[in-house]
Each structure stands twice: as C-alpha cells, then as structure tokens.
Amino acid sequence: MKKSWLGYFVTASFVLGSCVPAFAADGAALEYWIAGDPRRTPAYVESCERFTEKTGINVNVVEEAGDNTQIQQKLLTMIASGSAPNVIQVDTMYVADMAKAGIITPLDDLPGFEEAKSGLIEAEVLPSVVDGKTYGFPIRGNSIQLIYNKQMFRDAGLDPEAPPKTLDELADTAVKLTKRDDDGNVDVFGFEIGMSTDAHWTLHAFSPIFWGYGGEYQLEDGSSGFGTDAGVQALSYWNKLVNELEVSPSERVQDGFVSGRIAMMLDGEWNFRTWREEYPELDYGVTTIPMPSEEVVPQIPLGGRVCVIPTMAEDKENGFELIKHVTSYDEQMAYTKDEVGLGVRSDMLDDSWFSENENYRIVLDDMKYSKAKAATEIMQMDTIVYDAIQQVINNGADPAEALAEADVQYNDLLASY
Amino acid sequence: MKTHKLSNSRRKAFIGVIFLLPFFIHFAIFQIYPFFSTLATSFTNANLMSLTQKFVGFKNYVSVLQDKLFIISLKNTFIYLLIDGVGVVVFGMLMALALNKKIRGLSFFRTTYYIPVLVDWTIVSIVFLFILEPNFGIANYFLRELGLPTQKFLTTPKQALIIIAIASVWKGVGYYAVLFLAALQDVPETLKEAASLDGAGPVRIFFSISLPHMMPVVVFVVLMAFIGSLKGFDQFYIMTSGGPARSTTTIMYYFYEVAFTNMNTSKGATIAILFTIIVLAFTGTQRLLSNKLSGVEGVN
Numbered sequence: 021m022k023k024s025w026l027g028y029f030v031t032a033s034f035v036l037g038s039c040v041p042a043f044a045a046d047g048a049a050l051e052y053w054i055a056g057d058p059r060r061t062p063a064y065v066e067s068c069e070r071f072t073e074k075t076g077i078n079v080n081v082v083e084e085a086g087d088n089t090q091i092q093q094k095l096l097t098m099i100a101s102g103s104a105p106n107v108i109q110v111d112t113m114y115v116a117d118m119a120k121a122g123i124i125t126p127l128d129d130l131p132g133f134e135e136a137k138s139g140l141i142e143a144e145v146l147p148s149v150v151d152g153k154t155y156g157f158p159i160r161g162n163s164i165q166l167i168y169n170k171q172m173f174r175d176a177g178l179d180p181e182a183p184p185k186t187l188d189e190l191a192d193t194a195v196k197l198t199k200r201d202d203d204g205n206v207d208v209f210g211f212e213i214g215m216s217t218d219a220h221w222t223l224h225a226f227s228p229i230f231w232g233y234g235g236e237y238q239l240e241d242g243s244s245g246f247g248t249d250a251g252v253q254a255l256s257y258w259n260k261l262v263n264e265l266e267v268s269p270s271e272r273v274q275d276g277f278v279s280g281r282i283a284m285m286l287d288g289e290w291n292f293r294t295w296r297e298e299y300p301e302l303d304y305g306v307t308t309i310p311m312p313s314e315e316v317v318p319q320i321p322l323g324g325r326v327c328v329i330p331t332m333a334e335d336k337e338n339g340f341e342l343i344k345h346v347t348s349y350d351e352q353m354a355y356t357k358d359e360v361g362l363g364v365r366s367d368m369l370d371d372s373w374f375s376e377n378e379n380y381r382i383v384l385d386d387m388k389y390s391k392a393k394a395a396t397e398i399m400q401m402d403t404i405v406y407d408a409i410q411q412v413i414n415n416g417a418d419p420a421e422a423l424a425e426a427d428v429q430y431n432d433l434l435a436s437y
Numbered sequence: 438m439k440t441h442k443l444s445n446s447r448r449k450a451f452i453g454v455i456f457l458l459p460f461f462i463h464f465a466i467f468q469i470y471p472f473f474s475t476l477a478t479s480f481t482n483a484n485l486m487s488l489t490q491k492f493v494g495f496k497n498y499v500s501v502l503q504d505k506l507f508i509i510s511l512k513n514t515f516i517y518l519l520i521d522g523v524g525v526v527v528f529g530m531l532m533a534l535a536l537n538k539k540i541r542g543l544s545f546f547r548t549t550y551y552i553p554v555l556v557d558w559t560i561v562s563i564v565f566l567f568i569l570e571p572n573f574g575i576a577n578y579f580l581r582e583l584g585l586p587t588q589k590f591l592t593t594p595k596q597a598l599i600i601i602a603i604a605s606v607w608k609g610v611g612y613y614a615v616l617f618l619a620a621l622q623d624v625p626e627t628l629k630e631a632a633s634l635d636g637a638g639p640v641r642i643f644f645s646i647s648l649p650h651m652m653p654v655v656v657f658v659v660l661m662a663f664i665g666s667l668k669g670f671d672q673f674y675i676m677t678s679g680g681p682a683r684s685t686t687t688i689m690y691y692f693y694e695v696a697f698t699n700m701n702t703s704k705g706a707t708i709a710i711l712f713t714i715i716v717l718a719f720t721g722t723q724r725l726l727s728n729k730l731s732g733v734e735g736v737n
Contacts, residue, residue, distance in 0.1 A: 093697055096485045121486045205581060206572055217678035269572050270592050281573060400699045407683060414681035415594050
C-alpha cells in the first residue's frame with residue numbers, strides 16, 4: 021500500500037512539476053527576457069557577458085518566441101501567476117498600459133537614473149513616461165520610412181537621389197513607376213500603401229499621413245479624432261492611390277519589394293539586414309515619409325523595445341544596473357553594428373559607422389520625428405480604424421461615413437474604459 | 438491488521454478505474470476546470486493588463502449581446518457553416534460513391550483525395566494566399582489567359598468568406614469521404630443485387646437501400662462536419678484576419694481578437710460561454726432531428 025501512495029505522489033509530482041515554468045538557470049542572479057528575431061539573441065547574450073565581467077552579476081537571458089501579441093500574452097500570464105523576471109523587453113506601445121495597471125515599476129528613484137536617461141533620444145523615452153514617471157528605457161528603436169527601388173527610378177527616368185517629399189509628389193512618382201501590360205493589368209505597382217491583414221501595422225502606415233494632415237487619435241476633449249477633416253483627407257488619399265489611380269495594391273504583396281513588383285513602400289530598418297544577406301543586388305534608397313507639404317514637420321510612429329522592471333521583481337537595483345548597461349553608448353553601438361536593432365541614443369549619430377551606413381543614418385536621424393502611437397485602448401482602437409479603412413479600400417464605402425462610424429465605436433469604447 | 442479481500446469483479450472494476458484515472462485527471466485539469474474558470478471569468482471585469490478583477494454580474498453578457506460585431510460574427514459563422522458543413526457532407530458522399538467503383542488506380546485516387554486532410558491549415562492557407570493573390574496570383578493569371586475578368590478573391594468582402602469555405606471543403610472532404618466509403622462498403626451486396634433484379638436503377642438503389650443503411654454514419658458525419666465548421670479558426674486567422682471589412686470574422690476569430698489581441702479576457706470568456714451554449718443547442722437539436730430521421734437512439 022505504501023508503494024501505491026509513493027507511486028501516486030511521484031505521478032502527481034511529475035504532473036505538477038511539468039506545469040512549473042522552467043526558466044531559472046543554475047547560478048543566475050538576474051533573469052532577463054528578450055524577444056523578437058532570434059538572430060538578435062547572440063548579441064544580447066554577449067552584451068550580458070560583458071555586464072557580468074563588469075559587475076560580477078550573472079544574467080540568464082531567456083528568449084521568448086512569437087509575435088508582439090503572443091509575447092505580451094505570455095508575459096502578462098506569467099506576471100498574473102505571480103512570477104516575473106528582473107528585466108523584460110516589451111513593445112513600446114504596451115508600456116503605458118502596463119504602468120497604469122501597476123505591473124511595472126518606475127525607474128526614477130533608482131541610482132544613476134538621470135545620467136542614464138540623458139543620452140537617450142527623448143522621443144523614444146516619452147512613451148514610457150506616465151504621470152511624470154519613467155517606467156522603461158528603450159533598448160532599440162525604429163520608425164518607418166519611404167523605401168524605394170533606385171534602379172526602378174532610373175528606368176523610369178527619375179532621379180534616385182531626389183525621392184518624393186510631398187504626398188502629391190509621391191502620387192505622381194507612383195504613377196510614373198507603375199507598369200502595366202497591354203491589357204492594363206499591373207506588372208509593377210509604383211507604391212504600396214502598407215495595408216495588410218495586421219490592424220496594428222496598417223495603423224502604423226496610416227498614422228504619419230493622418231498626423232501630417234493635422235489629425236490626432238483623440239481630440240483635446242478626449243473624444244475620437246478620426247472623423248475629422250484630417251482623417252477624411254488621409255483616407256481619401258489612400259483610396260485615391262488604390263482605387264482611382266490604381267498605383268498601389270489594396271493589400272501588401274508578399275515579398276513584393278524584393279521581387280520587383282513594388283517600386284516604393286512604407287517599411288522599416290528591420291528589413292535591412294535580411295536584404296543585405298539575401299538580396300545583395302537590391303539597390304534601394306531610404307527617405308523620410310512624404311508629408312502633405314514640405315512645411316509640415318513629419319511625425320512618424322515610433323516602434324521598438326523598452327526594458328522594464330516588473331513590480332514584483334526582486335533586486336530592482338541590479339535590474340536597473342543591467343538596463344543602464346544595455347542602453348549605454350558602447351552597447352547600443354554594438355547592437356547597431358551587429359544589426360540586431362538600431363540604438364536609441366542621439367549621440368550615436370556622430371559615430372563614423374553611420375557615415376558608411378547611410379540608410380541606418382537616415383532612420384536614426386528620423387527618430388527626432390518619432391511620435392508614440394499612444395491612445396487609450398490602443399489595440400482596440402487600431403482594430404476600429406482598421407475596419408473603417410477596409411470599408412473604404414475594399415468595400416467602396418465613403419471615407420467620411422466610415423470614419424464617422426469609427427468615431428462612434430471608439431467613443432463607445434472610451435466611455436466604457 | 439485487518440485486511441479486505443476484494444471480489445474478482447470488484448478488483449477488475451478497481452483496475453479499470455486505475456486505467457481510466459489518467460484520462461479523468463487530464464479531463465478535470467484541461468476541460469472541467471477551464472470551463473468553470475471561464476464561466477467565472479465571464480462574470481468579472483478581468484483583463485490581461487490588470488492584476489485585479491471584480492464581480493460585475495451579467496454586464497459582460499449584456500455588452501456582448503448588444504455588440505454589433507458579435508452579431509456579425511454569428512452571421513458569418515452560420516454562412517460558413519452552411520457552405521462548409523453542407524459542402525463536405527454532399528461532396529464527401531459523392532466522392533465516396535466515386536471511390537466505391539471498381540476502377541483502375543483506385544488506391545491512388547483514394548490516397549490523393551485524402552492528402553489535403555493531412556496537410557496543416559497553415560500550409561493550406563499560405564498556398565491559397567499565393568494562388569489567390571489578386572494582382573500576381575496564379576488564379577487571376579489563368580483567368581486573364583482565358584479572357585475572363587480577374588477577381589479580387591480574399592480582398593473583397595463579397596468573395597472572401599465563400600472562398601475560405603470552399604478551401605475548407607477542399608481540405609476536409611477527403612476525411613468524410615473515407616467515413617462514407619467505409620459505410621458504403623458495409624451495405625450488403627445481396628440487398629443491392631436483389632433490388633437490381635427487381636429493376637431498380639443506381640439512383641433508386643442508393644436512396645432506397647444504401648442511404649438508409651448508412652444513416653448512422655451520415656448522422657455522425659453531419660454532426661462532426663458542423664461542429665468542425667463552427668470551430669474553424671486557423672484559416673480565418675492566417676488568410677484574412679477576419680477581414681476585409683469584417684466579412685470573415687467568425688465567432689472563434691472574434692473570441693480570439695477580444696480575449697487575446699484586445700486582452701479583454703472577461704468579454705472573451707463571455708463570448709466563449711455564449712458560443713458553447715449555441716453549439717450545445719445546435720448539436721442537441723441536430724441530434725434529435727437526426728435520431729428521428731435515422732431511427733436510432735443515439736450515435737456515438
């Protein structure tokens with residue numbers, strides 16, 4: 021009988037044991053979660069090894085696989101279950117909501133905060149500031165640019181060193197770059213507006229045009245701002261490119277840019293490494309997203325990752341030491357050179373590496389135009405506006421009516437928040 | 438120490454329970470507990486972004502039932518069910534009838550038609566996305582070559598749901614055909630021969646002899662096909678993400694979006710509970726009707 025109970029105990033232990041998260045490595049003093057492209061992992065591990073050499077504190081780097089949403093779900097589930105690593109990389113857009121929910125801790129009172137913060141690009145830090153407190157330091161940043169095929173410019177008799185600067189120029193250039201067969205079917209689209217099945221990305225591409233026309237997600241009184249003139253102008257512009265001029269596909273074409281089906285598109289620096297490795301012949305240029313006029317100061321939605329410390333994490337001071345290390349000049353330059361993510365320090369622009377890597381220089385310089393896609397209930401807002409965009413682009417709805425409906429839905433959502 | 442000797446039948450029963458125990462433990466942990474946990478969550482304001490939650494009564498149920506998108510997703514789910522559920526049953530039966538003939542290369546055809554069943558939805562979806570890409574896809578290429586108008590396929594609300602349903606029929610029909618084929622081969626040849634001698638044609642033989650004989654399997658297949666359709670998710674997630682313009686947002690997809698993209702777990706739990714009730718009502722009604730039709734007490 022004793023043996024039977026022992027068997028039950030062993031079985032139960034096995035079952036329960038399999039439910040325990042197995043991320044604690046032997047001897048690790050700090051737990052550091054990283055996320056995104058696994059090609060980044062070796063660089064982050066090496067960076068932590070340098071930290072260990074400097075401080076004597078071991079770091080266990082844990083790679084979390086999946087897209088932004090999946091990683092966020094895992095993270096929040098772990099925190100909800102009562103366990104948390106010391107430092108986590110999270111997507112910039114989640115920081116404010118996590119701070120408001122009390123999941124992450126402010127860094128302001130930790131030793132060396134001001135000095136560490138001073139070198140970081142202000143626009144990249146701002147999304148992590150809630151009620152005057154800073155909840156995270158960016159570890160890598162990005163924004164989106166107009167990326168164009170220089171050879172196609174030359175073939176169309178255009179100067180590849182003079183890409184479009186205004187939305188009108190963009191439309192004209194797209195017309196010139198679009199190629200059709202004898203029956204009028206498109207062989208090459210001059211421009212790709214960036215609509216995809218991903219609501220978040222679609223809003224990422226829509227926002228700079230919307231902001232360029234003077235729009236804001238939420239008006240001063242806190243209500244939805246999409247049905248304003250700015251929203252209607254931005255969506256009408258998209259509609260013109262897709263359905264009137266037919267110079268842009270309604271949805272992103274898989275590998276369209278590298279396969280020569282797309283001449284210009286809105287995209288980001290995260291592609292550069294892949295293109296260098298897999299498409300070395302691709303001759304492309306990068307420029308700031310065109311605005312309604314040259315007088316309009318661009319506003320580009322920023323993206324990237326931020327290092328935060330969960331509220332329930334132990335040893336916050338050493339956690340912050342690690343954050344200071346990974347956001348220091350030397351480490352940020354190391355990540356940039358390894359192409360694991362563009363650093364987020366304004367003083368990096370003076371580094372000679374950027375004069376030899378012009379496209380990265382443009383992206384880093386563009387970060388001064390970065391603007392957080394901050395809004396209440398950002399994920400649901402993305403979906404609501406995405407529905408309106410699809411109604412217009414794919415279903416022939418009137419932009420003003422579609423955005424008015426989006427306003428109703430977003431205001432309902434804001435009222436329930 | 439007092440010992441009890443178990444009778445032979447009790448010992449056998451005890452051993453049976455021991456063998457069933459792993460299943461019951463698994464069932465309790467991964468089915469019963471999540472169900473009640475979901476039910477409890479649906480009465481709270483739980484959110485993945487919040488560490489606390491409070492009881493809100495039926496607020497989530499009222500909110501979901503007034504939600505326009507929930508109604509749209511219900512409508513889309515039932516349209517999809519009609520095309521996919523009916524499609525796999527009808528075409529599955531036709532395919533089984535074809536495969537029941539004694540023709541050369543029968544094994545090859547049987548294997549070929551079953552292959553789509555084995556392929557994961559992720560791969561199927563990606564292949565369909567390539568074929569149906571509206572500008573550079575193979576489908577429109579052939580339409581152009583044939584002088585026919587090109588189509589927008591998955592990028593227009595008019596076609597997206599129907600196309601996904603057709604893809605689902607293509608992928609799933611082989612499975613149901615195999616079930617029907619097994620049932621067809623179980624029909625006694627003597628009955629069919631007798632009917633044939635009495636002058637019945639193939640159609641009459643099918644409807645008067647084969648079909649009634651196969652009815653328990655037909656009922657099972659219809660039930661499984663309809664439940665399969667209601668549960669469809671991967672194809673919508675990969676091919677269209679519920680768009681364009683919400684035309685492919687089904688309940689399962691909407692549940693995912695609310696609970697995991699919007700992180701509103703309590704509203705997501707409410708949708709899940711309502712969906713469970715709908716599925717139970719649907720399958721219950723269907724079983725009652727099917728039992729009357731097939732004249733059996735229950736089909737397992």
